[in-house]
Amino acid sequence: MSIETTGHDHDPFRIGCAVDADALDDPVYRQLIPRLFRLITPENAMKFVSLRPSRDVFDFAAADRVMELAEAEGLAVRGHTLAWHSQLSEWVGELPAGERADVLRDHIHTVVGRYSGRIEQWDVVNEPLDDDGAPRRTPWFEASGIDYIADAFRWAHEADPSARLFINDYNVEDLGEKSDAYYVLVQRLLAEGVPIHGFGAQGHRIVGDPPTTMRENLQRFADLGLQVALTEVDIRMPVGVDEASVACVNAADLERQASDYTTMVAAARAVPECTAFVLWGLSDGHSWIPETFAGFGAAHVLDGRLQPKPAFDAVFGEQAQAAVEVEAALP
Ligand code: 9MR
Numbered sequence: 001m002s003i004e005t006t007g008h009d010h011d012p013f014r015i016g017c018a019v020d021a022d023a024l025d026d027p028v029y030r031q032l033i034p035r036l037f038r039l040i041t042p043e044n045a046m047k048f049v050s051l052r053p054s055r056d057v058f059d060f061a062a063a064d065r066v067m068e069l070a071e072a073e074g075l076a077v078r079g080h081t082l083a084w085h086s087q088l089s090e091w092v093g094e095l096p097a098g099e100r101a102d103v104l105r106d107h108i109h110t111v112v113g114r115y116s117g118r119i120e121q122w123d124v125v126n127e128p129l130d131d132d133g134a135p136r137r138t139p140w141f142e143a144s145g146i147d148y149i150a151d152a153f154r155w156a157h158e159a160d161p162s163a164r165l166f167i168n169d170y171n172v173e174d175l176g177e178k179s180d181a182y183y184v185l186v187q188r189l190l191a192e193g194v195p196i197h198g199f200g201a202q203g204h205r206i207v208g209d210p211p212t213t214m215r216e217n218l219q220r221f222a223d224l225g226l227q228v229a230l231t232e233v234d235i236r237m238p239v240g241v242d243e244a245s246v247a248c249v250n251a252a253d254l255e256r257q258a259s260d261y262t263t264m265v266a267a268a269r270a271v272p273e274c275t276a277f278v279l280w281g282l283s284d285g286h287s288w289i290p291e292t293f294a295g296f297g298a299a300h301v302l303d304g305r306l307q308p309k310p311a312f313d314a315v316f317g318e319q320a321q322a323a324v325e326v327e328a329a330l331p
Helices: 021-025 027-036 061-073 090-094 097-114 139-144 147-159 177-191 214-222 251-269 310-316 322-329
Strands: 014-019 039-042 076-083 121-126 164-169 198-201 204-206 227-238 274-279
Touching: 014 021, 014 027, 014 076, 021 027, 021 061, 027 061, 027 322, 039 061, 039 274, 061 076, 076 097, 076 147, 076 164, 076 227, 076 274, 097 139, 097 147, 121 147, 121 227, 139 147, 147 164, 147 177, 164 177, 164 227, 177 198, 177 214, 198 214, 214 227, 214 251, 227 251, 251 274, 251 310, 310 322
Parallel strands: 014 039, 014 274, 039 076, 076 121, 121 164, 164 198, 198 227, 204 227, 227 274
Antiparallel strands: none
Protein backbone atom coordinates (compact mmCIF):
# COMPACT_ATOMS: atom_id res chain seq x y z
CA MET A 1 0.00 0.00 0.00
CA SER A 2 1.49 3.34 -0.91
CA ILE A 3 1.65 5.98 1.76
CA GLU A 4 1.35 9.49 0.43
CA THR A 5 3.27 12.22 2.13
CA THR A 6 1.20 14.79 3.95
CA GLY A 7 1.18 18.54 3.88
CA HIS A 8 -0.65 20.84 6.22
CA ASP A 9 -3.57 22.87 4.98
CA HIS A 10 -4.68 20.86 1.96
CA ASP A 11 -4.49 17.33 3.26
CA PRO A 12 -6.49 14.64 1.61
CA PHE A 13 -8.87 12.55 3.67
CA ARG A 14 -6.82 10.06 5.69
CA ILE A 15 -7.87 7.03 7.69
CA GLY A 16 -6.06 6.78 11.00
CA CYS A 17 -6.04 4.93 14.29
CA ALA A 18 -5.27 5.56 17.94
CA VAL A 19 -2.01 3.98 19.02
CA ASP A 20 -1.27 2.48 22.43
CA ALA A 21 2.43 3.10 23.11
CA ASP A 22 2.73 -0.06 25.25
CA ALA A 23 1.29 -2.25 22.51
CA LEU A 24 4.13 -1.24 20.18
CA ASP A 25 6.19 -4.03 21.78
CA ASP A 26 3.99 -6.48 19.86
CA PRO A 27 5.53 -6.81 16.38
CA VAL A 28 2.21 -7.63 14.71
CA TYR A 29 0.63 -4.50 16.19
CA ARG A 30 3.64 -2.39 15.19
CA GLN A 31 3.66 -3.75 11.64
CA LEU A 32 -0.04 -3.50 10.95
CA ILE A 33 -0.42 0.20 11.73
CA PRO A 34 1.55 1.59 8.77
CA ARG A 35 0.08 -1.06 6.47
CA LEU A 36 -3.42 0.30 7.07
CA PHE A 37 -3.15 3.88 8.26
CA ARG A 38 -1.59 7.14 7.16
CA LEU A 39 -2.24 9.03 10.38
CA ILE A 40 -2.06 8.12 14.06
CA THR A 41 -3.16 9.58 17.38
CA PRO A 42 -1.43 8.57 20.61
CA GLU A 43 -4.33 7.11 22.60
CA ASN A 44 -2.98 8.05 26.02
CA ALA A 45 0.74 8.89 25.72
CA MET A 46 0.35 12.66 25.27
CA LYS A 47 -2.27 13.19 27.93
CA PHE A 48 -1.43 15.33 30.91
CA VAL A 49 -1.30 12.45 33.39
CA SER A 50 1.07 10.52 31.12
CA LEU A 51 3.45 13.43 30.61
CA ARG A 52 3.39 15.05 34.05
CA PRO A 53 4.04 12.83 37.07
CA SER A 54 4.78 16.02 38.99
CA ARG A 55 4.91 19.74 38.40
CA ASP A 56 8.65 19.68 37.80
CA VAL A 57 8.87 16.51 35.74
CA PHE A 58 7.99 15.84 32.11
CA ASP A 59 8.12 12.20 31.03
CA PHE A 60 8.13 11.95 27.25
CA ALA A 61 9.14 8.29 26.96
CA ALA A 62 5.79 6.90 25.74
CA ALA A 63 5.00 9.93 23.58
CA ASP A 64 8.43 9.69 21.93
CA ARG A 65 7.82 6.03 21.08
CA VAL A 66 4.67 6.94 19.20
CA MET A 67 6.55 9.73 17.39
CA GLU A 68 9.31 7.29 16.45
CA LEU A 69 6.74 5.01 14.82
CA ALA A 70 5.17 7.94 12.96
CA GLU A 71 8.49 9.27 11.72
CA ALA A 72 9.89 5.87 10.76
CA GLU A 73 6.77 5.15 8.71
CA GLY A 74 5.89 8.59 7.37
CA LEU A 75 2.59 8.81 9.26
CA ALA A 76 0.96 12.11 10.17
CA VAL A 77 0.23 12.64 13.87
CA ARG A 78 -2.74 14.13 15.71
CA GLY A 79 -1.46 15.23 19.12
CA HIS A 80 -4.00 14.45 21.85
CA THR A 81 -4.63 16.38 24.13
CA LEU A 82 -3.47 19.51 25.97
CA ALA A 83 -6.33 20.96 28.05
CA TRP A 84 -8.76 18.29 29.27
CA HIS A 85 -10.48 17.62 32.59
CA SER A 86 -9.84 13.86 32.50
CA GLN A 87 -6.55 12.01 32.82
CA LEU A 88 -5.28 15.11 34.53
CA SER A 89 -2.58 14.67 37.18
CA GLU A 90 -4.00 14.89 40.70
CA TRP A 91 -1.49 17.52 41.69
CA VAL A 92 -3.15 20.04 39.34
CA GLY A 93 -6.40 19.89 41.30
CA GLU A 94 -4.46 20.48 44.50
CA LEU A 95 -2.90 23.71 43.22
CA PRO A 96 -4.48 27.04 44.12
CA ALA A 97 -6.63 28.13 41.16
CA GLY A 98 -4.35 31.15 40.68
CA GLU A 99 -1.39 28.94 39.74
CA ARG A 100 -3.16 26.72 37.25
CA ALA A 101 -2.99 29.07 34.27
CA ASP A 102 0.81 29.20 34.65
CA VAL A 103 0.91 25.41 34.74
CA LEU A 104 -1.19 25.10 31.60
CA ARG A 105 0.90 27.68 29.73
CA ASP A 106 4.12 25.96 30.72
CA HIS A 107 2.64 22.56 29.81
CA ILE A 108 1.50 23.67 26.37
CA HIS A 109 4.69 25.56 25.56
CA THR A 110 6.87 22.64 26.59
CA VAL A 111 4.87 19.81 24.99
CA VAL A 112 3.93 21.55 21.74
CA GLY A 113 7.40 23.08 21.57
CA ARG A 114 9.10 19.70 21.91
CA TYR A 115 7.27 18.33 18.87
CA SER A 116 7.14 21.58 16.91
CA GLY A 117 6.96 20.97 13.17
CA ARG A 118 6.36 17.24 13.71
CA ILE A 119 2.71 17.10 14.80
CA GLU A 120 0.27 18.08 12.11
CA GLN A 121 -2.87 18.53 14.25
CA TRP A 122 -3.28 19.08 17.98
CA ASP A 123 -6.45 18.54 19.99
CA VAL A 124 -5.70 21.64 22.02
CA VAL A 125 -8.87 21.67 24.10
CA ASN A 126 -10.86 18.48 24.59
CA GLU A 127 -14.49 18.23 25.74
CA PRO A 128 -14.81 21.77 27.15
CA LEU A 129 -18.63 21.85 26.92
CA ASP A 130 -21.29 19.79 28.66
CA ASP A 131 -24.01 18.07 26.65
CA ASP A 132 -26.31 21.09 27.02
CA GLY A 133 -23.58 23.33 25.59
CA ALA A 134 -22.66 25.01 28.88
CA PRO A 135 -18.97 25.28 29.77
CA ARG A 136 -17.76 22.23 31.64
CA ARG A 137 -16.55 23.08 35.15
CA THR A 138 -13.02 21.77 34.66
CA PRO A 139 -10.03 22.67 36.84
CA TRP A 140 -8.90 24.93 33.98
CA PHE A 141 -12.30 26.66 33.82
CA GLU A 142 -12.35 27.11 37.59
CA ALA A 143 -8.97 28.83 37.35
CA SER A 144 -9.50 31.19 34.42
CA GLY A 145 -13.12 30.99 33.32
CA ILE A 146 -13.91 30.41 29.66
CA ASP A 147 -10.79 32.37 28.61
CA TYR A 148 -8.64 29.30 29.23
CA ILE A 149 -9.81 28.04 25.84
CA ALA A 150 -8.52 31.05 23.91
CA ASP A 151 -5.34 31.09 26.01
CA ALA A 152 -4.63 27.43 25.28
CA PHE A 153 -4.93 27.99 21.53
CA ARG A 154 -2.70 31.07 21.66
CA TRP A 155 -0.02 29.24 23.65
CA ALA A 156 -0.10 26.26 21.31
CA HIS A 157 0.24 28.55 18.30
CA GLU A 158 3.20 30.32 19.89
CA ALA A 159 4.93 26.98 20.41
CA ASP A 160 4.23 25.63 16.91
CA PRO A 161 2.82 28.04 14.33
CA SER A 162 2.63 25.25 11.75
CA ALA A 163 0.38 22.89 13.75
CA ARG A 164 -3.34 22.88 12.96
CA LEU A 165 -5.13 23.46 16.25
CA PHE A 166 -8.42 21.65 16.97
CA ILE A 167 -11.22 21.79 19.50
CA ASN A 168 -12.63 18.27 20.00
CA ASP A 169 -15.64 16.62 21.65
CA TYR A 170 -18.12 13.72 21.63
CA ASN A 171 -21.84 13.84 20.73
CA VAL A 172 -21.19 16.59 18.21
CA GLU A 173 -21.38 14.63 14.96
CA ASP A 174 -24.88 15.87 14.15
CA LEU A 175 -26.56 19.25 14.21
CA GLY A 176 -27.93 19.75 17.73
CA GLU A 177 -27.73 21.68 20.97
CA LYS A 178 -24.13 20.72 21.71
CA SER A 179 -22.73 21.22 18.22
CA ASP A 180 -24.66 24.51 17.99
CA ALA A 181 -22.85 25.66 21.14
CA TYR A 182 -19.52 24.78 19.49
CA TYR A 183 -20.51 26.66 16.38
CA VAL A 184 -21.18 29.79 18.45
CA LEU A 185 -17.97 29.32 20.46
CA VAL A 186 -15.80 28.82 17.36
CA GLN A 187 -17.30 31.88 15.68
CA ARG A 188 -16.49 33.94 18.77
CA LEU A 189 -12.94 32.63 18.97
CA LEU A 190 -12.35 33.39 15.28
CA ALA A 191 -13.79 36.89 15.69
CA GLU A 192 -11.31 37.46 18.52
CA GLY A 193 -8.43 36.35 16.33
CA VAL A 194 -7.77 33.15 18.27
CA PRO A 195 -5.69 30.68 16.22
CA ILE A 196 -8.18 27.83 15.96
CA HIS A 197 -8.02 25.75 12.78
CA GLY A 198 -10.10 22.64 13.29
CA PHE A 199 -13.23 21.07 14.71
CA GLY A 200 -12.98 17.44 15.80
CA ALA A 201 -16.03 15.22 16.24
CA GLN A 202 -14.94 12.14 18.18
CA GLY A 203 -17.53 9.77 16.71
CA HIS A 204 -18.11 7.30 19.56
CA ARG A 205 -21.43 5.76 18.50
CA ILE A 206 -23.81 2.89 19.28
CA VAL A 207 -24.84 0.48 16.52
CA GLY A 208 -28.13 1.27 14.81
CA ASP A 209 -27.99 4.99 15.56
CA PRO A 210 -25.83 6.53 12.84
CA PRO A 211 -25.45 10.29 12.49
CA THR A 212 -28.10 11.83 10.23
CA THR A 213 -26.91 15.40 9.75
CA MET A 214 -23.15 14.97 10.06
CA ARG A 215 -22.27 16.28 6.63
CA GLU A 216 -24.26 19.49 7.14
CA ASN A 217 -22.88 19.90 10.61
CA LEU A 218 -19.23 19.45 9.62
CA GLN A 219 -19.71 21.59 6.53
CA ARG A 220 -20.88 24.58 8.57
CA PHE A 221 -17.62 24.48 10.55
CA ALA A 222 -15.65 24.06 7.33
CA ASP A 223 -17.48 27.09 5.93
CA LEU A 224 -16.01 29.11 8.80
CA GLY A 225 -12.59 28.27 7.39
CA LEU A 226 -11.83 25.30 9.65
CA GLN A 227 -10.60 21.82 8.90
CA VAL A 228 -12.82 19.11 10.34
CA ALA A 229 -12.01 15.55 11.39
CA LEU A 230 -13.60 12.43 12.81
CA THR A 231 -11.13 11.90 15.61
CA GLU A 232 -12.05 8.80 17.68
CA VAL A 233 -14.52 6.70 15.76
CA ASP A 234 -15.97 3.47 17.09
CA ILE A 235 -19.46 1.92 16.93
CA ARG A 236 -20.18 -0.34 19.88
CA MET A 237 -22.75 -3.12 20.06
CA PRO A 238 -24.12 -5.50 22.70
CA VAL A 239 -21.80 -8.45 23.35
CA GLY A 240 -22.98 -11.67 24.96
CA VAL A 241 -21.27 -14.92 25.87
CA ASP A 242 -22.21 -18.34 24.48
CA GLU A 243 -22.40 -21.68 26.40
CA ALA A 244 -18.63 -22.07 26.14
CA SER A 245 -18.19 -18.55 27.62
CA VAL A 246 -16.90 -17.22 24.31
CA ALA A 247 -17.78 -13.62 23.59
CA CYS A 248 -20.26 -13.40 20.75
CA VAL A 249 -22.13 -10.76 18.82
CA ASN A 250 -25.29 -10.79 16.78
CA ALA A 251 -24.64 -11.20 13.03
CA ALA A 252 -27.33 -8.62 12.26
CA ASP A 253 -25.50 -6.12 14.47
CA LEU A 254 -22.30 -6.69 12.47
CA GLU A 255 -24.19 -5.80 9.30
CA ARG A 256 -25.82 -2.78 10.92
CA GLN A 257 -22.40 -1.70 12.17
CA ALA A 258 -21.01 -1.93 8.63
CA SER A 259 -23.90 0.17 7.39
CA ASP A 260 -23.30 2.76 10.14
CA TYR A 261 -19.58 2.96 9.30
CA THR A 262 -20.51 3.39 5.64
CA THR A 263 -22.82 6.28 6.57
CA MET A 264 -20.13 7.97 8.62
CA VAL A 265 -17.33 7.56 6.10
CA ALA A 266 -19.57 8.84 3.31
CA ALA A 267 -20.63 11.91 5.30
CA ALA A 268 -17.04 12.67 6.27
CA ARG A 269 -15.74 12.22 2.73
CA ALA A 270 -18.49 14.49 1.42
CA VAL A 271 -16.91 17.41 3.27
CA PRO A 272 -13.81 18.47 1.32
CA GLU A 273 -12.26 20.03 4.42
CA CYS A 274 -12.41 16.74 6.36
CA THR A 275 -8.80 15.69 6.78
CA ALA A 276 -9.00 12.59 8.97
CA PHE A 277 -11.18 9.66 9.96
CA VAL A 278 -9.51 8.10 12.99
CA LEU A 279 -10.54 4.72 14.44
CA TRP A 280 -10.12 4.58 18.23
CA GLY A 281 -7.66 1.72 18.68
CA LEU A 282 -6.31 -0.93 16.31
CA SER A 283 -8.96 -3.60 16.85
CA ASP A 284 -11.66 -4.90 19.20
CA GLY A 285 -8.79 -6.29 21.25
CA HIS A 286 -7.37 -2.79 21.74
CA SER A 287 -10.57 -0.92 22.50
CA TRP A 288 -11.60 1.09 25.58
CA ILE A 289 -15.25 0.04 25.19
CA PRO A 290 -15.50 -3.26 27.14
CA GLU A 291 -13.88 -1.72 30.22
CA THR A 292 -16.16 1.30 30.14
CA PHE A 293 -19.55 0.05 28.91
CA ALA A 294 -20.52 -3.25 30.55
CA GLY A 295 -22.08 -5.64 28.03
CA PHE A 296 -20.83 -3.69 25.01
CA GLY A 297 -17.85 -4.12 22.70
CA ALA A 298 -16.96 -5.14 19.14
CA ALA A 299 -16.83 -1.46 18.20
CA HIS A 300 -13.93 -1.62 15.75
CA VAL A 301 -13.64 -2.79 12.13
CA LEU A 302 -11.07 -5.49 13.05
CA ASP A 303 -12.05 -8.15 15.58
CA GLY A 304 -9.98 -9.33 18.55
CA ARG A 305 -7.99 -11.69 16.32
CA LEU A 306 -7.31 -8.86 13.87
CA GLN A 307 -9.73 -10.31 11.34
CA PRO A 308 -11.66 -7.86 9.17
CA LYS A 309 -15.36 -7.56 10.06
CA PRO A 310 -18.09 -6.45 7.62
CA ALA A 311 -17.37 -2.88 8.72
CA PHE A 312 -13.78 -3.20 7.50
CA ASP A 313 -14.83 -2.93 3.88
CA ALA A 314 -17.07 -0.01 4.76
CA VAL A 315 -13.99 1.93 5.87
CA PHE A 316 -11.34 0.52 3.55
CA GLY A 317 -13.58 -0.31 0.61
CA GLU A 318 -11.72 1.99 -1.73
CA GLN A 319 -8.44 0.29 -0.86
CA ALA A 320 -8.81 -3.28 -2.10
CA GLN A 321 -5.27 -3.89 -0.91
CA ALA A 322 -6.17 -3.31 2.75
CA ALA A 323 -7.37 -6.82 3.58
CA VAL A 324 -4.25 -8.25 1.95
CA GLU A 325 -2.15 -6.02 4.17
CA VAL A 326 -3.89 -7.33 7.29
CA GLU A 327 -3.28 -10.92 6.18
CA ALA A 328 0.38 -10.20 5.49
CA ALA A 329 0.94 -8.72 8.96
CA LEU A 330 -0.45 -11.74 10.82
CA PRO A 331 1.94 -14.44 12.00
O1 9MR B 1 -9.05 5.22 25.00
C1 9MR B 1 -8.71 5.93 26.16
C2 9MR B 1 -8.62 4.97 27.34
O2 9MR B 1 -7.52 4.08 27.19
C3 9MR B 1 -8.51 5.76 28.63
O3 9MR B 1 -8.55 4.87 29.74
C4 9MR B 1 -9.63 6.78 28.71
C5 9MR B 1 -9.62 7.60 29.97
O4 9MR B 1 -10.67 8.52 29.98
O5 9MR B 1 -9.54 7.65 27.60
C6 9MR B 1 -9.76 6.99 26.41
O6 9MR B 1 -9.77 7.91 25.34
C7 9MR B 1 -10.70 8.99 25.42
C8 9MR B 1 -10.16 10.13 24.62
O7 9MR B 1 -8.88 10.46 25.05
C9 9MR B 1 -11.08 11.33 24.67
N1 9MR B 1 -12.42 10.99 24.26
C10 9MR B 1 -13.00 9.86 24.96
C11 9MR B 1 -12.08 8.65 24.85
C12 9MR B 1 -12.73 7.46 25.50
O8 9MR B 1 -12.85 7.69 26.89
